[in-house]
Amino acid sequence: MKTEQATYTESQVQELIAKAIKQDREFQAQVLRALPLVEADVKQGWIENPKSLGRQLENVLCPATEQGEESAPKPRTILRKISKGEVTILRKVAEATISKCAGTRTIADSGELFSGYLNNGFRKIKGNRETPDTKTEVHEMVENATFAEMFNSLGRDLNTLVFTQDQVIEFCTSHRNKLRTEGHGTFFLLKEGDQCFVACVYFYDDGRLKVSLFDFEYDIAWDADYRRRIIWDANYRRRVVVPSRS
Numbered sequence: 745m746k747t748e749q750a751t752y753t754e755s756q757v758q759e760l761i762a763k764a765i766k767q768d769r770e771f772q773a774q775v776l777r778a779l780p781l782v783e784a785d786v787k788q789g790w791i792e793n794p795k796s797l798g799r800q801l802e803n804v805l806c807p808a809t810e811q812g813e814e815s816a817p818k819p820r821t822i823l824r825k826i827s828k829g830e831v832t833i834l835r836k837v838a839e840a841t842i843s844k845c846a847g848t849r850t851i852a853d854s855g856e857l858f859s860g861y862l863n864n865g866f867r868k869i870k871g872n873r874e875t876p877d878t879k880t881e882v883h884e885m886v887e888n889a890t891f892a893e894m895f896n897s898l899g900r901d902l903n904t905l906v907f908t909q910d911q912v913i914e915f916c917t918s919h920r921n922k923l924r925t926e927g928h929g930t931f932f933l934l935k936e937g938d939q940c941f942v943a944c945v946y947f948y949d950d951g952r953l954k955v956s957l958f959d960f961e962y963d964i965a966w967d968a969d970y971r972r973r974i975i976w977d978a979n980y981r982r983r984v985v986v987p988s989r990s
Contacts, residue, residue, distance in 0.1 A: 788956055789966075795888075795967050839879055839978070841877055841879050842877070842880060842914050842915050843918065844874075844877050845910035846910065847872040851866040851869075852864075852869075854913055858916075861954035865941075869941060869957075870936060871935060875910070880976060880978055881976055883976065886968055887968045890963055891931070891966075892961070893965075895960075895974070898976060900976075902933065902935075904977065905977065906933050906935045907977070915975060920953075924972055926970075927948045929972045930944070930946065931943070931972065931974045933960070939960070940959075941957055941958065942957070942960055943955055943957060944957070
């Protein structure tokens with residue numbers, strides 16, 4: 745059985761192309777009009793996670809017509825330790841020690857250090873305290889993960905992973921060479937009351953440090969392709985918290 749092939753004149757082809765282009769433009773315009781007001785840090789998160797943005801848009805704009813059975817999630821390693829000297833999967837970097845901090849400096853008042861960008865949200869984080877010398881380790885992402893997946897993958901109580909603002913400032917001042925480069929983030933866990941936050945420090949070719957603030961519950965998977973980093977306290981079992989002076 746033969747099937748007839750539709751034939752079009754040159755003018756008809758041009759008309760179809762023009763209609764398709766017009767439809768694309770109208771669709772893109774409607775998407776832009778429908779966008780909600782997005783905070784600067786959330787925009788930056790999407791800028792740094794274009795694959796995740798594409799997946800989210802695909803799920804919303806192109807829903808699957810049939811849902812198959814979900815496969816069981818595969819176990820995955822989200823972080824790898826970076827230490828010094830060995831060319832292995834666990835590539836080493838020298839340990840970094842955050843010197844004793846008085847607990848007096850705040851990120852909100854560190855505009856000179858974070859001259860590229862400083863999120864106003866840091867003003868709502870008041871917690872600070874005196875801390876002793878603290879050994880830290882750097883971890884680097886090897887799979888896409890949300891903040892919760894990253895930090896929980898360390899197998900520790902989140903309270904033992906929390907830094908003070910003064911410690912974040914000291915790390916960025918004394919160990920800048922351990923921060924992720926090329927505009928990709930290095931994450932520090934903070935806490936105010938019962939709520940956790942993540943400070944994201946990054947910089948571009950101009951060298952000016954920027955710091956954004958995210959809620960810990962920010963439920964977007966960060967792309968592992970950019971090898972973002974997490975800093976955490978490596979000697980928490982020996983840590984003695986010194987009460988702040990009244």
